[in-house]
Amino acid sequence: MRESRLMLLQYITALLAVALVAVHLLTQGIIYPYSTAISFGTILSLYRNGLYAIFLEALLVVVLVHGFNGVRIILHEWRQTAPWSRWVDIGTVVAIVATVAFGSKTVILAVFGGASG
Amino acid sequence: MKDLKLVVQRFDPVKDASPKMVEYAVPKREGMTVLDALLYARDYVDHSIGLRFSCRQASCGSCGMKINGRPRLACYTQVEELGGEKVVAQPMDNFAIIKDLVTDLGSFFDKHKAVTPRLVREDGEEQERPTGEYLMTPGELSKVLQFTYCIKCGLCTSSCPTVATDERYPGPQALTQAYRYSADARDQGGAERIAALDNSHGVWRCHFAGSCSYVCPKGVDPALGIQLLKRHVMTGKPPHAKDEASKVWKAPESGR
Ligand code: SF4
Numbered sequence: 001m002r003e004s005r006l007m008l009l010q011y012i013t014a015l016l017a018v019a020l021v022a023v024h025l026l027t028q029g030i031i032y033p034y035s036t037a038i039s040f041g042t043i044l045s046l047y048r049n050g051l052y053a054i055f056l057e058a059l060l061v062v063v064l065v066h067g068f069n070g071v072r073i074i075l076h077e078w079r080q081t082a083p084w085s086r087w088v089d090i091g092t093v094v095a096i097v098a099t100v101a102f103g104s105k106t107v108i109l110a111v112f113g114g115a116s117g
Numbered sequence: 118m119k120d121l122k123l124v125v126q127r128f129d130p131v132k133d134a135s136p137k138m139v140e141y142a143v144p145k146r147e148g149m150t151v152l153d154a155l156l157y158a159r160d161y162v163d164h165s166i167g168l169r170f171s172c173r174q175a176s177c178g179s180c181g182m183k184i185n186g187r188p189r190l191a192c193y194t195q196v197e198e199l200g201g202e203k204v205v206a207q208p209m210d211n212f213a214i215i216k217d218l219v220t221d222l223g224s225f226f227d228k229h230k231a232v233t234p235r236l237v238r239e240d241g242e243e244q245e246r247p248t249g250e251y252l253m254t255p256g257e258l259s260k261v262l263q264f265t266y267c268i269k270c271g272l273c274t275s276s277c278p279t280v281a282t283d284e285r286y287p288g289p290q291a292l293t294q295a296y297r298y299s300a301d302a303r304d305q306g307g308a309e310r311i312a313a314l315d316n317s318h319g320v321w322r323c324h325f326a327g328s329c330s331y332v333c334p335k336g337v338d339p340a341l342g343i344q345l346l347k348r349h350v351m352t353g354k355p356p357h358a359k360d361e362a363s364k365v366w367k368a369p370e371s372g373r
Contacts, residue, residue, distance in 0.1 A: 002316075003315050003316050003317050003319060003321050004315050004321070004350050004351050007321050007351070073317075073321075073322075076318070076322075077279070077282055077283050077322060078282075080283060080284060080285050080318060085317060
């Protein structure tokens with residue numbers, strides 16, 4: 001993919017991450033007091049709210065794509081050989097897919113009752 | 118008037134293991150530039166000081182060096198503006214040293230050439246053997262004018278932190294010239310330049326430190342040029358709508 005497309009993705013995910021994290025923090029602060037916001041029961045009830053689960057999944061994808069793409073950029077600057085660049089690109093895709101899959105598993109299991117509160 | 122303390126970094130890679138700082142006493146005079154001081158030291162104290170210069174009027178870009186820690190043109194820097202007591206002259210960073218203050222600008226010019234710094238047109242025959250002139254409107258000229266002031270001194274490149282860490286990065290001068298030609302109403306080579314710069318070591322590696330614009334002696338503002346180039350590369354469109362007036366050929370007057 002052209003670097004300009006990846007940078008566009010980086011800018012879009014940055015903006016989305018700011019918006020989603022803001023919504024996440026505000027939701028936690030407004031709906032629940034912060035003192036109980038990270039209790040197991042509260043989190044599980046949030047996961048079981050379908051809309052909120054979709055929101056969390058979006059947050060997961062946006063933050064991971066932005067974060068790993070950022071690390072990719074740093075690693076490209078760190079060394080400049082062609083094989084290194086190729087492996088960095090492959091590693092970035094693998095890291096994103098693996099972590100999104102792992103995070104999604106948590107969301108899906110919570111939504112469909114893989115854990116109980 | 119008290120003598121100026123001129124400290125020059127001396128280093129000959131063929132003979133020396135490491136650079137050393139050598140101090141020269143130079144009689145000051147009103148209006149003295151750092152280049153004047155260096156030439157005095159070279160002509161009257163030590164003929165072996167290596168330095169490069171030509172026009173002495175900030176036009177040729179030959180005498181770029183690090184003066185009191187900042188990249189500057191020696192001919193364009195007055196001793197008095199540095200306090201008038203002590204001047205430290207070192208070669209520019211980010212370039213290999215040939216000798217003392219003379220650096221190797223080979224890679225700098227290679228990168229400049231790599232962005233096709235000339236007008237590229239589809240009507241190649243016309244470009245080779247023009248039958249007239251392509252005119253620019255004042256508005257079109259103003260879009261590129263400041264970027265045409267570049268004298269290729271290399272100061273921006275020597276100050277750039279990305280150039281220091283990524284040897285494949287074209288650097289602020291080359292990127293600004295890529296924009297300068299792509300934004301020229303007479304040019305049709307934008308796509309060719311984009312292809313060469315839209316990669317992981319190209320235009321996107323600029324993190325907008327802004328040091329290039331800070332040190333540029335000609336007011337080119339390379340950091341601005343790079344940001345405009347990014348927009349051009351991102352959208353794939355010409356930097357601006359080319360005015361119709363620029364498409365008009367002016368027939369050469371007879372007898373010219
Ligand atoms: S942009 Fe400025 S600092 Fe850079 S080479 Fe041109 S004149 Fe020198």
